[in-house]
Structure formats: C-alpha cells, structure tokens
Amino acid sequence: MIRLENLQKTFVVDGRAVPALNGISLDVPEGEVFGIIGRSGAGKSTLIRMLNLLERPDSGRIAIDGRDITGLSDAALRGVRQQIGMVFQHFNLLSSRTVAENVRLPLELTASGSRAEQDARVAELLELVGLAAHRDKYPSQLSGGQKQRVGIARALANRPKLLLCDEATSALDPQTTQSILDLIADINRKLNLTVVLITHEMGVIRRIADRVAVIDGGRIVEMGPVAEVFLHPQHAATQSMVAELSHADELADSGLLDSATGAVWRLTFVGATTHEPILFDTASRYGLSFSLLQGTVSRLKDLPYGQLVVEWHGEAARLAEAREGLSARNVVVEVLR
Ligand SMILES: Nc1ncnc2c1ncn2[C@@H]1O[C@H](COP(=O)(O)OP(=O)(O)OP(=O)(O)O)[C@@H](O)[C@H]1O
Ligand SMILES: [Mg+2]
Structure with a gap:
C-alpha cells in the first residue's frame, strides 16, 4: 500500500540547515495499522506529511497503492489526496459549521454526489463514529473526544484507502484516548482501511498498531511487529519509551x-x-x-x-x-x- 524509499529532507531556517529526515525507507501493506513513534523533533510530522505530499522530500521516492506520487503536479495530487484521509491533533474543525456541515465539507470540495447523496453519506458517517445525535451542534459545544470523532468522520467522507493520524489522541485524556483508539481500530477492521499513525506515546502503539517504526533524529532506528519491539527493545530511544509504560x-x-x-x-x-x-x-x-x-x-x-x-x-x-x-x-x- 505504501512504499517509502530513502526519503531525505532538510529544512533551511535563516540560512541554517535543519535536517528532518535522513534516509527513511519502509513498506506498509494494505489493511495494516502502522505506528511511527519518536520523541519531539524526531521527524514524525514531516514523515507523515510526506505520505500525501503536503511536504516534498529533497530526494527519495513515495509510492501509494503501487503508484509513484513523488513527481506528481499539485493538480494530479488532488486525486491522490482524495484517497487519503487525515486526522489532526487539534481536530482542525470549522467553528462556524455544524458537525454535519464539517463532515460534509470534503464532499462539497470534491463535488461528490447530489445534495441528497451527501446527506446520506454524512448520516452514515455520523452513525459510524457515534455522533448521530449531535449532527446539528457546533464544535464549541463538543468535548475533545467528540471533536475528534467529527475529525475522523470528515477524514473518511471520500472513502479513502489510507488514513493518516498525526498525534490524533495527544490532546485527549487517557479514557477518551482509549475510546478514540478503539474507534480507529474498529474502522480499520470494518473498512480494511490502512492506517498510519504517529505518536510519542508507547501506550498508543501498544493499543492498536500491528507494526511500529521508531524514529530518532530523522532515521528509523528500530522497526517490527509491536509485540517484538515492545518486549525486546533494542535501541536506547525505544527502551526509554517502553520504560515509561x-x-x-x-x-x-x-x-x-x-x-x-x-x-x-x-x-x-x-x-x-x-x-x-x-x-x-x-x-x-x-x-x-x-x-x-x-x-x-x-x-x-x-x-x-x-x-x-x-x-x-x-x-x-x-x-x-x-x-x-x-x-x-x-x-x-x-x-x-
Ligand atoms: N516547516 C519547517 N521549517 C523548518 N524546520 C522544520 C519545519 N518542519 C519541521 N522542521 C524541523 O524538522 C525537525 C523534525 O520536525 P517534525 O515536526 O517532523 O518533528 P516531530 O517528530 O513531529 O516532533 P513533535 O513531536 O514535536 O511534533 C525538527 O528539527 C523541526 O524543527
Ligand atoms: Mg509532530
């Protein structure tokens, strides 16, 4: 589903080079929940943003579903991005729109279906994330967990094949985190959706990921099935994150x-x-x-x-x-x- 080959990225800030990714290669098969964990500044967000080319690599190759997207123009990328849903740490909801209108937004932007078809899709999505009763509320009237459910419903609106989650539960309390992770796991099973999630919390990885890559200083320092990495952490960065748990x-x-x-x-x-x-x-x-x-x-x-x-x-x-x-x-x- 995803193949990354030797991705490199260096930002230049005030004439100074800030290396972010240094030779990232990995494969994620369809239907897998793949976790990427690392400390602050490790390069997680830069990496996940490359999966939909919100960030372009300096060199290396990104293939999604067998198609090399690295060299695509912005226009060609629009179609690819429709296949990729994204969930954010701070939800990124529009405060002037109701729950249903937020979820409808991607359908409007891609002009998918008639108004009635969009209504039906929104109702289905709100049912899936357990928010049917809140469809006419505004984001300010929702809890953090409910806002993230809206974010997830919106990310799924165009039936993506891939869901990217950037610290999707980092703004939530432990109990709400569990319920959102359970929802993501449930969606992964029901829709056979491939999920890539990044986090700095080993507890998140442990709860829902099948495999994990540990990144440190822009490199993958350890990668494998979660049970293996978790029980036999090899790298100091992994060991310290496991120890926290x-x-x-x-x-x-x-x-x-x-x-x-x-x-x-x-x-x-x-x-x-x-x-x-x-x-x-x-x-x-x-x-x-x-x-x-x-x-x-x-x-x-x-x-x-x-x-x-x-x-x-x-x-x-x-x-x-x-x-x-x-x-x-x-x-x-x-x-x-
Ligand atoms: N747009 C940018 N311009 C300049 N430097 C950047 C930019 N984005 C990221 N960086 C730098 O690249 C490195 C990796 O950043 P990145 O945001 O990917 O880390 P992260 O693992 O997501 O960290 P966090 O857990 O704090 O979100 C950092 O040194 C960061 O300062
Ligand atoms: Mg980040």
Missing part, C-alpha cells in the same frame, strides 16, 4: 526496590502465558519463595499482556535455573536487582 518511576518511588534483600526481576507475559500460574509453578519447582512488588495487566492490541515485579529468595543456582525456565516459557525476564 512499565511504571518504573512508581516502583522507584515506593522504595520497595531499595529495601529488597532478594533478587528482583521484572517478568513480562504475553498471550496465553498470562493465564498460567507461572509464579507458583516456578517457586515450587525450584524451591524458591517470592513476594510481589508490582503488577499490571493490559493488552498488546488483541493479546493480553502482564508485567510483574517479583522478589525471589532461594539458592543462587536454583534462581539461575528458574530464570532459564521462565525464558523457556516465553516470559521476558529483566533483572532489576
């Missing part, structure tokens, strides 16, 4: 780590393993005792996922065996102490 700060604050006298491990479980009595099995098999210092459960897209911080007491040799035993059962073991 593991509540490491709270554990440090609690003082439990400092007062521990045994070995402290963080265990990460994914999928079926989450349901197995692994701690008890391990303790009895290797003659260890344990206490639980911290625990969280969540999801990696559709997989259950859990993290436990456990303090173990027992013989060193048995501990080493236990560690191997856990790894053999696909539990990721990090030694914290």
Whole structure:
C-alpha cells in the first residue's frame, strides 16, 4: 500500500540547515495499522506529511497503492489526496459549521454526489463514529473526544484507502484516548482501511498498531511487529519509551526496590502465558519463595499482556535455573536487582 524509499529532507531556517529526515525507507501493506513513534523533533510530522505530499522530500521516492506520487503536479495530487484521509491533533474543525456541515465539507470540495447523496453519506458517517445525535451542534459545544470523532468522520467522507493520524489522541485524556483508539481500530477492521499513525506515546502503539517504526533524529532506528519491539527493545530511544509504560518511576518511588534483600526481576507475559500460574509453578519447582512488588495487566492490541515485579529468595543456582525456565516459557525476564 505504501512504499517509502530513502526519503531525505532538510529544512533551511535563516540560512541554517535543519535536517528532518535522513534516509527513511519502509513498506506498509494494505489493511495494516502502522505506528511511527519518536520523541519531539524526531521527524514524525514531516514523515507523515510526506505520505500525501503536503511536504516534498529533497530526494527519495513515495509510492501509494503501487503508484509513484513523488513527481506528481499539485493538480494530479488532488486525486491522490482524495484517497487519503487525515486526522489532526487539534481536530482542525470549522467553528462556524455544524458537525454535519464539517463532515460534509470534503464532499462539497470534491463535488461528490447530489445534495441528497451527501446527506446520506454524512448520516452514515455520523452513525459510524457515534455522533448521530449531535449532527446539528457546533464544535464549541463538543468535548475533545467528540471533536475528534467529527475529525475522523470528515477524514473518511471520500472513502479513502489510507488514513493518516498525526498525534490524533495527544490532546485527549487517557479514557477518551482509549475510546478514540478503539474507534480507529474498529474502522480499520470494518473498512480494511490502512492506517498510519504517529505518536510519542508507547501506550498508543501498544493499543492498536500491528507494526511500529521508531524514529530518532530523522532515521528509523528500530522497526517490527509491536509485540517484538515492545518486549525486546533494542535501541536506547525505544527502551526509554517502553520504560515509561512499565511504571518504573512508581516502583522507584515506593522504595520497595531499595529495601529488597532478594533478587528482583521484572517478568513480562504475553498471550496465553498470562493465564498460567507461572509464579507458583516456578517457586515450587525450584524451591524458591517470592513476594510481589508490582503488577499490571493490559493488552498488546488483541493479546493480553502482564508485567510483574517479583522478589525471589532461594539458592543462587536454583534462581539461575528458574530464570532459564521462565525464558523457556516465553516470559521476558529483566533483572532489576
Ligand atoms: N516547516 C519547517 N521549517 C523548518 N524546520 C522544520 C519545519 N518542519 C519541521 N522542521 C524541523 O524538522 C525537525 C523534525 O520536525 P517534525 O515536526 O517532523 O518533528 P516531530 O517528530 O513531529 O516532533 P513533535 O513531536 O514535536 O511534533 C525538527 O528539527 C523541526 O524543527
Ligand atoms: Mg509532530
């Protein structure tokens, strides 16, 4: 669906070169939810804006749906852009238009269908995003989450094949973020729409992406299926973003780590393993005792996922065996102490 080859972009600000992208190559197959994560200034927005050529690369190639769009004129790009919906962090709604009129806007701009057909399409879209009851309200009368639902409905108006989301949930509280991510996941499934989303939050990636690219300083430093990148982060940038999700700060604050006298491990479980009595099995098999210092459960897209911080007491040799035993059962073991 998307193929990027060696994209380069340097901005020139006051005669000074500001490198933004430095050799980005990636492929996104149709129907995938592809996440791009990176710190502020990493180049995320520049990259996503290149997918519809709102930003042109200095060199490299961009192909959408098998078609090279890199050299297209603005006129030729108009047709391509109709195939691409975009959702923004700050919604970008027109305050003078009602919900229904905002959603209708792309249909008016492309003169698609009669007035009655547009009405029907708008009604269908508002139903899809759960805003049918709010069609005549103005943006100022909506919550942030509702505004983003309008933004999503508007992005889908022309039946795009690709949806681009630039920090679509960054202005929302955690609960509203979940409901918007669930909506995007639902749309991805129902419409088999390809989704590219950028974010600085690992939690967003974890919740809905199939694959992820980590960008740092304009380069992809790590890329792969979310479970793999998440469980075995290789690059320092990835490791620090994953660490933010593991509540490491709270554990440090609690003082439990400092007062521990045994070995402290963080265990990460994914999928079926989450349901197995692994701690008890391990303790009895290797003659260890344990206490639980911290625990969280969540999801990696559709997989259950859990993290436990456990303090173990027992013989060193048995501990080493236990560690191997856990790894053999696909539990990721990090030694914290
Ligand atoms: N229009 C522009 N003119 C000049 N420099 C720019 C422009 N757009 C981006 N840059 C620079 O390119 C680099 C990458 O910026 P970009 O906006 O892509 O980062 P980002 O990852 O989206 O960051 P954030 O998370 O803060 O949105 C930065 O150094 C930024 O200052
Ligand atoms: Mg940005």
